[in-house]
Amino acid sequence: MTELSAAAPALADDPFVEDHAGSVPRIGWRSRLVPLMAFGRFEVGRLLRSWKFLAITVGFPVIFYLLFLRDRPAGEVVGGTVTWRVYLMVAMCSFGALVAALNAGGTRLSMERASGWARQLRITPIPAWSYVGTKVVASMLVVLPVIVLVEGVGAAFGDVRLGAATWVGLTVLVWATALPFALLGVFVGFLVATEAAFPVVTGLMFVLGYFGGLFTPVNRMPGSLQLLAQFMPSYHHDALALAALDGRTLAPSHWLVLAGYVAVLATAIMWKHRVEEARGLA
Amino acid sequence: MPRARALERPRGVALSFQGVTHRYGPRIALDQLDLQVFQGEVLALLGPNGAGKSTTISVLLGLVRPQQGRVQVLGSDPRRAVADGRVGAMLQSGSGIGLPPGVRVEQALGLVRRLYPRPAQFDQIVERADIGGLLRQRTDRLSGGQAQRVRFAIAIAGDPEVVFLDEPTSAMDVESRQGFWRMMRDFGDEGRTVLFATHHLAEADEIADRVIVLNHGTVVADGPGATLKAAVATRRLRFVTDHPDRATLSELDGVTEVDVCGTGVSIDSLDADATIRDLVGRGVPFRDLEVTGAGLEQAFVALTGCGNGRANAGAGLLAKGPSLGATVRDVP
Numbered sequence A: 001m002t003e004l005s006a007a008a009p010a011l012a013d014d015p016f017v018e019d020h021a022g023s024v025p026r027i028g029w030r031s032r033l034v035p036l037m038a039f040g041r042f043e044v045g046r047l048l049r050s051w052k053f054l055a056i057t058v059g060f061p062v063i064f065y066l067l068f069l070r071d072r073p074a075g076e077v078v079g080g081t082v083t084w085r086v087y088l089m090v091a092m093c094s095f096g097a098l099v100a101a102l103n104a105g106g107t108r109l110s111m112e113r114a115s116g117w118a119r120q121l122r123i124t125p126i127p128a129w130s131y132v133g134t135k136v137v138a139s140m141l142v143v144l145p146v147i148v149l150v151e152g153v154g155a156a157f158g159d160v161r162l163g164a165a166t167w168v169g170l171t172v173l174v175w176a177t178a179l180p181f182a183l184l185g186v187f188v189g190f191l192v193a194t195e196a197a198f199p200v201v202t203g204l205m206f207v208l209g210y211f212g213g214l215f216t217p218v219n220r221m222p223g224s225l226q227l228l229a230q231f232m233p234s235y236h237h238d239a240l241a242l243a244a245l246d247g248r249t250l251a252p253s254h255w256l257v258l259a260g261y262v263a264v265l266a267t268a269i270m271w272k273h274r275v276e277e278a279r280g281l282a
Numbered sequence B: 001m002p003r004a005r006a007l008e009r010p011r012g013v014a015l016s017f018q019g020v021t022h023r024y025g026p027r028i029a030l031d032q033l034d035l036q037v038f039q040g041e042v043l044a045l046l047g048p049n050g051a052g053k054s055t056t057i058s059v060l061l062g063l064v065r066p067q068q069g070r071v072q073v074l075g076s077d078p079r080r081a082v083a084d085g086r087v088g089a090m091l092q093s094g095s096g097i098g099l100p101p102g103v104r105v106e107q108a109l110g111l112v113r114r115l116y117p118r119p120a121q122f123d124q125i126v127e128r129a130d131i132g133g134l135l136r137q138r139t140d141r142l143s144g145g146q147a148q149r150v151r152f153a154i155a156i157a158g159d160p161e162v163v164f165l166d167e168p169t170s171a172m173d174v175e176s177r178q179g180f181w182r183m184m185r186d187f188g189d190e191g192r193t194v195l196f197a198t199h200h201l202a203e204a205d206e207i208a209d210r211v212i213v214l215n216h217g218t219v220v221a222d223g224p225g226a227t228l229k230a231a232v233a234t235r236r237l238r239f240v241t242d243h244p245d246r247a248t249l250s251e252l253d254g255v256t257e258v259d260v261c262g263t264g265v266s267i268d269s270l271d272a273d274a275t276i277r278d279l280v281g282r283g284v285p286f287r288d289l290e291v292t293g294a295g296l297e298q299a300f301v302a303l304t305g306c307g308n309g310r311a312n313a314g315a316g317l318l319a320k321g322p323s324l325g326a327t328v329r330d331v332p
Helices: A002-007 A029-049 A051-071 A084-104 A106-115 A117-122 A130-157 A164-176 A179-191 A194-211 A223-229 A233-245 A252-278 B002-008 B053-060 B078-083 B105-114 B122-129 B144-156 B174-189 B201-207 B225-231 B246-251 B272-281 B296-304 B311-320
Strands: A077-079 B013-024 B027-038 B042-046 B068-073 B087-090 B162-166 B193-198 B210-215 B218-223 B235-241 B255-261 B264-269 B286-293
Touching: A029 A051, A029 A130, A029 B105, A051 A084, A051 A130, A077 A084, A084 A106, A084 A130, A084 A164, A084 A179, A084 A194, A084 A233, A106 A117, A106 A179, A106 A194, A117 A130, A130 A164, A130 A179, A164 A233, A179 A194, A179 A233, A179 A252, A194 A223, A194 A233, A233 A252, B013 B053, B013 B193, B027 B053, B027 B068, B027 B193, B027 B218, B042 B053, B042 B174, B042 B201, B053 B068, B053 B162, B053 B193, B068 B078, B078 B087, B087 B144, B105 B122, B105 B144, B122 B144, B122 B174, B144 B162, B144 B174, B174 B193, B174 B201, B193 B201, B201 B225, B235 B272, B246 B255, B264 B272, B272 B286
Parallel strands: B042 B193, B042 B210, B087 B162, B162 B193
Antiparallel strands: B013 B027, B013 B068, B210 B218, B235 B264, B235 B286, B255 B264
16 A cells, blocks of 8 residues: 555545545444345345246246146145145245246346346455355245245145144245255356356256156156156255155255255355456456 | 646556566467556556457456556555455446346445445435436336446446446447546546546547557557647648549658548648648649548557558558657656
8 A cells, every 4th residue: 555655645635535545444244244235135126026036936836736736636645644735835845946046046147147247246345255145145035935925825725734833844944955956046047158047947947846756746756767856956855844744854865965966066156156256257 | 627636636656557467378468568547547548459458457356367467456456445445347248238137227226335335425426427317217228328327327336436447438329428428527537547448539539638558468658648649640631622633642742541532532641731732832723621630540540550441551650650659658
């Protein structure tokens, strides 16, 4: 700051320089948090005001629930003690979380990066990682109401009856374990060009939905597909919640696979972010 | 005149480059660039595509770390200056408009303000960028010129001491461009440092205190726009004559280029006085004679050796004025 502090006294009468010249006060963590909160609110608000986002995110799981509910007797036991009406509600919670997270990240992020908005934010005082970080947090935040809504539909139209504690526990579990989906959405937005982002997001939605056993219980699928399901984060997401409802212990394999997805996707995002930053593109 | 007031003050160095070199693979973007910009200067970075203008701005924003050399912004590392909220910028937008889709202008601006520790007053930004009528509009429904004004508002939202603008008027019609120039000039007149990249020569000429011509990543010329033009003493002569003879006109003293269109003649000359004397001497019957400075465009062509079809004139000028790059360094 040598040149500046030397020049500071002479600039004292300048209304635009006197505030900032010389030593700039360090910014505390509390005032660092305020801009991030504003950014988070902005992102969530934007998603919830977009009718396109709402139509896809709310429409798919709710309509699928109402459609598929008639496929079997609602009281049919489809695994352990879990009935069709409950299985389908949990599966559509998973699917809703998946759709919300992929659409919150995916196409939007890709577009923002192509248009230069991401770069514009990069040259504001918020830290370099906060763009990605806020996107993940915003995705998680919009996932929650979708889960609650599908549960409401399950209770209202599927006649699902659970205890209050079970409802809360189920919601928290399904929500918290949706983190791999949020990361996946951000990763797609980071990696895929704008024109390709929408098809990729749509493709992922249905591949992860179908092969993850969200439309048909995995134990009713052919053997080869049952094996494939083991690789789908959506299967493990769904299976954890079903196991919890069934009163079984939560198998560590589900946690491990989900944690593996989180680790791989987070690493991939950080790697991509670092590469772009080194090239001045982030 | 506010511009003069700003110049009177003793000023610190706002931006400095010392021996900065940066390559993208084999392509050299900045080549041992040395440059100092003083506080309160409005500086145009002029040069053809690929001259290193955008890289210069990326380096000043800390987006690109140069492989060699030292860059300082307001006396500190560029990233420090950005993190402290002392810098604003309007970069070239990519495929879109560089604004978040699906929100109203006031929301986007409101967000960016909140990201800075000491933002400018909302109303003040709106007035400066002339976006009062756009606040309720959605960002994805703005015209090109409107979007650029909003992006300017976003660039100045943090009340920055230094603003970088990368070809801000490239997508604008003439009218919006004039308005935008006024905005930039007014902002600079407040004593802030403004650096803008452009290949609109008139833009550099009309609003900058100082013009830097960049080519192949180095400074080719540096000085006030008027000085640059004087350095390349080209004048353009226009007149009407009944039977223009291109061969005769090309032989006139000092002529570098001749354009004939019907009875209209346009001549570029390095020595307008000699050309006119010769014209009279040869008895060419001309009328409606008009002599103008050829403008920064000619100077630019001469200095960088670029330009389509005019490259010859440029080469000629360079041959006659061997030390163009060194002539015009008279900045405080």
